[in-house]
Amino acid sequence: MERHEIEAFLTLAEELHFRRTSERLGLAQGRVSQTIKKLERRIGVPLFERTSRRVALTAIGEQLRDDLLPAHRQIQRAVARATETGRGIGGTLRVGYSGPMIAETILKAAERFRARYPGSDVQIQEVQLCDPFGPIRSGRVHVQITERPVTEPDLTVGPLVLAAPRALMVPDHHPLARRASVSLEDLAGASLVTITGSVAPYWLDHHYPRSTPAGRTIPRGPTAMYWPELLTLVAAGGGVSPACATVERYYARPGITWVPFHDAPPVEFGFLWPASGETARVRAFVELCPTVA
Template identity: 35%
Template sequence: MDRPELPLAQLHAFLVLAEELHFGHAAERLGIAQPPLSQQIRRLEDKVGHALFARTPGRVDLTPAGRELLPAARRALAELADGLAAARAAGSGRTGRLRLGFAASLAFTVLPGLLHAHRERFPDVRLEIREMTTAPQLAALRERRIDAGLLREPPPDEPELKFMTVLSERFVAVLPAGHPLARHRTVEVAALADAPFVMLPRASGPGLHDRIVELCREAGFVPQVAQHAVEWQTVCALVEAGLGVSLAPAGIRRIRLKGVAFRAIEPGARTRVAVAWRADDTSPLVAGLLATMSEAGPTAAPPAARPAPR
């Protein structure tokens, strides 16, 4: 036999009357007239099959059936209130899980501040951050394995995705500390024409790879790539070992290697960092992340390089 469903309005009326033990006071507290309250109680008693209140002139008391129902009614209404609060929080983006991809080099620039600001604003959102280069991020977004990504040089032809610039970062030359050019405050890109290059593979981040090649072409040469490395820390280690030079976002200066010098380049150039998300994504979690970033606005990275020692 199916259990009768108890309308929440009737449970609420029952709970208020059980607390007031007076129809007039309970009706006033509920904001209704006394007859509708009596009708709700009678309908609830019909569903239960027993009287819930003993009515005597000037007095109302709970019956044994009413006393048995009271704690269950309180639990049901409390669980409903908790559920409604949780639903409102999820609907407003104040709780839930947000999966964020990020390029490793951004751990030196925009990522720490972004995570701190987002946690301050949405402390109950569970952030899952996943380190990956640009191309894997784009694939993960399209396949819905991440919700948003922080990447460099977003492609111009991704109709499924949207992008918002969050950082404009200068390029620096990455040189072995003993390289003759490391004695200068700035390095002409053209002066690197004869040097072997250490670069990220194009498959990891086509936009950034092509931007570096473009800088070299504008300086009159095509970089001769001697080594590839997927992570900037490895790029710097290979430069320290004397296997070549590189051009990189200024943030990687925070990779502390004694045998590597970072120098500003001439002409100056910048790389664009953007947050990416799916164009059809209406998630309030993503909207909350974008709001955090929009408040800060596009920012510029610190100066391109520390002065060379005299």
């Protein structure tokens, strides 16, 4: 059997309608009919029962369909794998993330990515807040999802993946811990625990502001290199610290109360990759991930 005969037969076996089959294959209806008749003459028996009202598979037609389908699907997968590999989508993609909530999204996207692009793999790596652009610049990751803003000339800012409300982490004994919500103005009366390291000043000032919207100074407290260290400082009474509210379920611990902000902008998480590193593999993952998020 030739390929066009197999495709015509299997499509008609699925549609059981000559017009719909011809539309799916992009062929004239008469061409489909001729192909099926030629195939039936070669096999020597009818494969379809035709009346003015319906088309149905014969017993031998059903047998042929069941025998052909697995092989045909395997051929389709092989062609798809070769095509995607040729486009540069096959292979390993290393994806960075800055928090457990984003890791969950990436893991779900990775599973769908592997299914859609056979021969591909996705490896994930946590990116520390103290060095948010180090792994992407060194090539340890090809693309990452991180907190905005990102304004770096050597990095391309991709689409937004998700946005989440902010909360303030405060020691249990702090006066703000008894509040139903807090305001950005409340930060003027508290010591702010912040992240230090290779952090862009504009990023630091966005997430750990130096003044309130009304212009009041926000006192600076101790600094931390890593997230667990920051949690320890807050729990020990070293100060307060803003965070993405939805990660409380990952980091809830004794000594810290999470109080929602009622006037702070959301934390936005988006893609970024090297300006010189936009590959077909990166683009394919970037396009797929927001549908999962």
